[in-house]
Amino acid sequence: MNPSYTRFLGPLWFFLCILSGPLAGLSEDSISTSPVATEFQFGSGDLLLPEFAPESEADSDLGVQMVLQPEAEYDPFTVSAFTGYYFSSNANLSESTPIEDHVFTAGATISYLPVLQNNLYGEATFRDQVFLYNNQSNLDFNAFDLGAGLIYVIRPLGDTSVYTRYNYAQFSDPTIVNLGTSNYKNHSIQAGVYKGWILARNHFAYATWRSDVSIDGNPASAKRDDHSAIVGYRWTPVDRLKVECFLRGAFLDYSAYGREDWNTAAGSSLSYNFTPNIYLSAFISYTKNDSNLNIDSDYKLWQPGIKLGGNWKF
Numbered sequence: 001m002n003p004s005y006t007r008f009l010g011p012l013w014f015f016l017c018i019l020s021g022p023l024a025g026l027s028e029d030s031i032s033t034s035p036v037a038t039e040f041q042f043g044s045g046d047l048l049l050p051e052f053a054p055e056s057e058a059d060s061d062l063g064v065q066m067v068l069q070p071e072a073e074y075d076p077f078t079v080s081a082f083t084g085y086y087f088s089s090n091a092n093l094s095e096s097t098p099i100e101d102h103v104f105t106a107g108a109t110i111s112y113l114p115v116l117q118n119n120l121y122g123e124a125t126f127r128d129q130v131f132l133y134n135n136q137s138n139l140d141f142n143a144f145d146l147g148a149g150l151i152y153v154i155r156p157l158g159d160t161s162v163y164t165r166y167n168y169a170q171f172s173d174p175t176i177v178n179l180g181t182s183n184y185k186n187h188s189i190q191a192g193v194y195k196g197w198i199l200a201r202n203h204f205a206y207a208t209w210r211s212d213v214s215i216d217g218n219p220a221s222a223k224r225d226d227h228s229a230i231v232g233y234r235w236t237p238v239d240r241l242k243v244e245c246f247l248r249g250a251f252l253d254y255s256a257y258g259r260e261d262w263n264t265a266a267g268s269s270l271s272y273n274f275t276p277n278i279y280l281s282a283f284i285s286y287t288k289n290d291s292n293l294n295i296d297s298d299y300k301l302w303q304p305g306i307k308l309g310g311n312w313k314f
Helices: 007-019
Strands: 075-088 101-112 115-117 119-133 140-152 160-172 183-202 201-220 224-238 241-254 260-275 278-291 298-311
Touching: 140 183
Parallel strands: none
Antiparallel strands: 075 101, 075 298, 101 119, 115 119, 119 140, 140 160, 160 183, 183 201, 201 224, 224 241, 241 260, 260 278, 278 298
């Protein structure tokens, strides 16, 4: 495989996997009682895999031709946007009284990953998302994230990426009347590691670990440290069509009440790229939360839906 296609695969794909998960099920009432259910976003980027010519029995008669290709240009800016609609089997994240609802969601992300030196990259990201519930409008919220950090790619370990960053998150009422009114604010330090494997020209697997340690949260009852691991697999059976599945496990350590939760999630998706930048995705995910406190914080959640989005690099 020509290295010009894979030189930047590690930091770019790592960054898309880590920072592309939207939040679901958060409201002012549920902030202090239920953890945020994290749903992995699919269809968030292409694999940058090269095209191979099909093998032929006559290849040996033609000899071997050395094809010189220009070095792939690295684009540090990524702009992505999406809109989607999904069904939630437990919109209020409750074990005793789950409420079903349909949710409209939309968001945009701008990220900048400049090459600082050799395998060291800088990172700065702005992301904003809105979640609007069909029946339970009291659960509507806006999620805003802003952060920056460093990514280092360890070439001898198969382009394994390690990173650390500061992140500011704010959840607020999305209505114009209360625009800017914050229900929750959090400052945290994130660190983690990511490893991807190109198994074949149309098979890709990845694994990642992330620790998100809160240094200041308001209200304090929702302040927590989040340690999570994700493994995933992507298959491209034909051009522009992608199948993906993932499994996520997380340990949520709350500062208040001695609360500790184990949160697991699994999901799959089928997405089609109309162009190299525009995609349509259908997905389904299942989340289960187990808490050591009996405060109606155990829950199960199904979320099938569709999403239309795009990614642009420059």
